[in-house]
Amino acid sequence: PGPQEKYHLITRNLQEVLGEDKLMGILKERELKIYWGTATTGKPHVAYFVPMSKIADFLKAGCEVTILFADLHAYLDNMKAPWELLELRTRYYENVIKAMLESIGVPLEKLKFVRGTDYQLSKEYTLDVYRLSSVVTQHDAKKAGAEVVKQVEHPLLSGLLYPGLQALDEEYLKVDAQFGGVDQRKIFTFAEKYLPSLGYAKRVHLMNPMVPGLTGSKMSSSEEDSKIDLLDRKEDVKKKLKKAFCEPGNVENNGVLSFIKHVLFPLKSEFVVLREEKWGGNKTYTAYEALEKDFAEQVVHPGDLKNSVEVALNKLLDPIREKFNNPELKKLTNSAYPNPSKAKTAEKGTKNSEPENVVPSRLDIRVGKVISVEKHPDADSLYVEKIDVGEPEPRTVVSGLVQFVPKEQLQDRLVVLLCNLKPQKMRGVESQGMVLCASSVGDPRQVEPLDPPAGCCAGERVYVEGYEGGEPDDELKPKKKVFEKLQADFRISEDCVAQWQQRNFLTKLGRVSCKSLKGGSI
Numbered sequence: 131p132g133p134q135e136k137y138h139l140i141t142r143n144l145q146e147v148l149g150e151d152k153l154m155g156i157l158k159e160r161e162l163k164i165y166w167g168t169a170t171t172g173k174p175h176v177a178y179f180v181p182m183s184k185i186a187d188f189l190k191a192g193c194e195v196t197i198l199f200a201d202l203h204a205y206l207d208n209m210k211a212p213w214e215l216l217e218l219r220t221r222y223y224e225n226v227i228k229a230m231l232e233s234i235g236v237p238l239e240k241l242k243f244v245r246g247t248d249y250q251l252s253k254e255y256t257l258d259v260y261r262l263s264s265v266v267t268q269h270d271a272k273k274a275g276a277e278v279v280k281q282v283e284h285p286l287l288s289g290l291l292y293p294g295l296q297a298l299d300e301e302y303l304k305v306d307a308q309f310g311g312v313d314q315r316k317i318f319t320f321a322e323k324y325l326p327s328l329g330y331a332k333r334v335h336l337m338n339p340m341v342p343g344l345t346g347s348k349m350s351s352s353e354e355d356s357k358i359d360l361l362d363r364k365e366d367v368k369k370k371l372k373k374a375f376c377e378p379g380n381v382e383n384n385g386v387l388s389f390i391k392h393v394l395f396p397l398k399s400e401f402v403v404l405r406e407e408k409w410g411g412n413k414t415y416t417a418y419e420a421l422e423k424d425f426a427e428q429v430v431h432p433g434d435l436k437n438s439v440e441v442a443l444n445k446l447l448d449p450i451r452e453k454f455n456n457p458e459l460k461k462l463t464n465s466a467y468p469n470p471s472k473a474k475t476a477e478k479g480t481k482n483s484e485p486e487n488v489v490p491s492r493l494d495i496r497v498g499k500v501i502s503v504e505k506h507p508d509a510d511s512l513y514v515e516k517i518d519v520g521e522p523e524p525r526t527v528v529s530g531l532v533q534f535v536p537k538e539q540l541q542d543r544l545v546v547l548l549c550n551l552k553p554q555k556m557r558g559v560e561s562q563g564m565v566l567c568a569s570s571v572g573d574p575r576q577v578e579p580l581d582p583p584a585g586c587c588a589g590e591r592v593y594v595e596g597y598e599g600g601e602p603d604d605e606l607k608p609k610k611k612v613f614e615k616l617q618a619d620f621r622i623s624e625d626c627v628a629q630w631q632q633r634n635f636l637t638k639l640g641r642v643s644c645k646s647l648k649g650g651s652i
Contacts, residue, residue: 131191133157139191141336143184143392145312148322149334156306156334164188164307164336167198167246167299170219171210173467174226175357176443179393180341182230184309187396189240196242196303199223202250203295206288208280218466220245225459226360229450234397249302250295258301258328262294265327274320277313283557297321300333307334341392342385344439345374356618358443360450361463367447371440375618376432381422382571382649386435391418394442404441405434488615490630491600494550495566495592496520497582497637498527503540505532509557515540517563519547520589528561534577546580546592546628546635546642550606551613568622568644569651578647580628583640592642595633620652628652 131139136157141147156162166181168174188195201220204211211219228238249255272285274293296317300308308318318335326332345356358370376386394401395418403413403421409431415421424430454463498517501524506512511532516524527547531540548564555561570576582592606612619631628635628642635642644650 136162136191139187140193142187143338143396144336145339146315146337147334148318148337149307149332153307153334162188162191162193162307162334163196163305164193164309165196165198165299165303165305166309167200167203167296168223168227169200169204169207169210170216170223171204171207173359174223174230175359176344176389176447177341177357178227178230178360179234179389179446180338181309181311182227182234182236183393183396184336184338185231185241186234186236188309189236194242195240196244196305197227198244198246198299198303200246200296200299202246203292206292206295207278208282208286208289210280215466218462222462222466225462226450226454229453230360230446233446233449244303246295246299250299255298255302258298259291259294261328262298262324263291266294266324270320270323274316277316283555293317293320294324297325301325301328301330305333307336309336310338312337312340338392341388342383344385344389345370360447361454362447363451364444367444368440371436371443374436376436378432379426379428381426384425386432386439387422387425389439389443390421390435394439401442402438403430403434404438405431409434488612489597489600490594490616491597492603492606492612493548493616494602495546495548495635497586497588497590497592498525498545498547498563498565499588500540500543500545503537505537506557506559512556513537513540514559515565517545517547517565518588519549519563520587525549525562526560527563527565528556528559529565531565531567531577531579534567534575535579540579543579544582544586544588546582548613550602550604552605552608566628566652568626568628568647570647571649571651576647578644580635580642580644580652582637582642586637586639590637590639592635592637594630595636597633617652622647622650622652624648 133154137154140153140162147153153162166185185195185197199220201211201216204219205213205216224243231238231241268290271290271293275289279289279292297320300321308321310318315337318337322332322335343357345358356370356373358367362370374386376384381387390401400414400416401418401421403415405412421430425435454460496519498519501516501518503513503515506514506528511530513529513531515527515529517527518524546566548566551564553560553562565579567577567579582590603612616630621629622644623629626643626646626648628644
């Protein structure tokens with residue numbers, strides 16, 4: 131391919147490129163050197179096919195590609211991988227990522243695989259970390275990591291070092307460009323700002339959009355149940371895909387369509403929708419846009435779409451499952467990711483616990499009246515409210531609404547409050563509830579507190595249609611994630627009514643709604 135074609139392959143489906151001219155300039159002279167880094171933390175799941183499919187594009191375009199297993203980064207990010215598991219996890223990542231690449235037909239001999247600790251502990255690199263720490267401000271380091279480093283109440287120094295190390299990686303891996311998700315953008319611009327101050331060249335940055343998860347919201351390796359693991363059995367893949375959010379005609383936030391666009395299309399340059407003759411038989415699409423249009427017009431049904439993705443996905447997973455079916459890799463998997471629940475069950479003796487019945491009546495949601503609103507003494511984005519929920523004393527509630535709702539709009543208004551979460555300290559103030567709000571899908575994010583019907587009294591129960599009975603739990607156990615599981619199906623309808631699985635939130639006086647954010651999440 132010529133420079134123009136290479137440029138197209140390298141940048142297709144990306145959300146943003148920083149340094150386009152430089153990229154074009156390099157392609158006119160030689161092959162591009164690029165790297166993608168992955169911190170060896172949680173178990174990779176099917177979302178990792180998204181960057182893999184871009185790596186296939188880079189190789190088709192003749193790039194020299196390096197994959198960095200960022201083991202030190204995994205440790206620096208709040209010890210997401212403890213030191214004793216680090217080596218095992220890194221080996222697991224190496225095996226599973228190579229298996230993914232082989233599965234999508236990428237020739238491994240064209241790739242360079244590097245571990246962070248192979249060079250990040252060298253004398254030269256360490257000296258550069260110190261040189262960098264003498265020019266980078268704390269403010270910039272903190273801001274750079276905000277989207278990537280786990281945000282905790284007492285941030286560790288390691289989180290401030292993280293962006294600097296990632297910047298130096300570009301120099302030490304001798305690349306022209308770095309590829310990552312758009313969540314890395316602040317780290318990328320940080321690298322562009324600071325590498326020149328050490329006398330190193332500024333690199334090109336290629337960013338993938340944040341692709342909605344195949345089976346839910348954002349794909350991250352932390353919300354276990356919904357995600358499809360690369361080693362899941364076929365029946366689990368089926369079960370998890372069944373639950374995936376994929377409304378007829380809705381192409382926004384549709385993880386199933388996104389997976390076709392970012393993974394399946396680029397691999398084969400076509401996608402086949404499988405369906406029975408009576409629904410029109412199989413149809414082959416050679417352009418993603420045509421499929422999206424047919425789905426939006428409901429020519430293609432969610433059931434057929436999921437079915438077709440399931441077949442294609444299992445074809446990709448088969449060789450990976452096969453490879454990991456040997457005793458050595460099975461042992462590696464179990465030691466790198468020891469199953470915490472198994473250990474617990476063994477202590478208690480094995481009793482088969484009933485599956486949890488996750489129904490909305492378990493949530494204690496009430497109408498609350500805001501008596502006072504103050505700014506949080508130690509956090510600019512938080513309010514501290516006193517809210518009357520029909521108990522002898524008002525509850526203290528901390529809400530991150532400062533950017534979205536002016537103080538005077540909260541004072542004296544009726545809100546909808548979740549009352550049976552475990553109280554939690556937020557920056558030193560204990561919060562005894564959570565104000566439910568509608569949130570827009572697009573950018574910039576808009577937030578509106580949910581409105582109970584006019585005339586409601588503080589303390590009135592809010593319930594979901596059809597779940598009027600049922601006692602709420604005394605306190606929701608954080609580990610069971612009852613609220614999170616229910617929240618996944620919370621939506622604002624087209625007429626601005628709050629719903630769970632298309633059933634309205636009600637009080638005895640009528641429907642709970644919001645001002646304007648139709649289609650939003652809650």
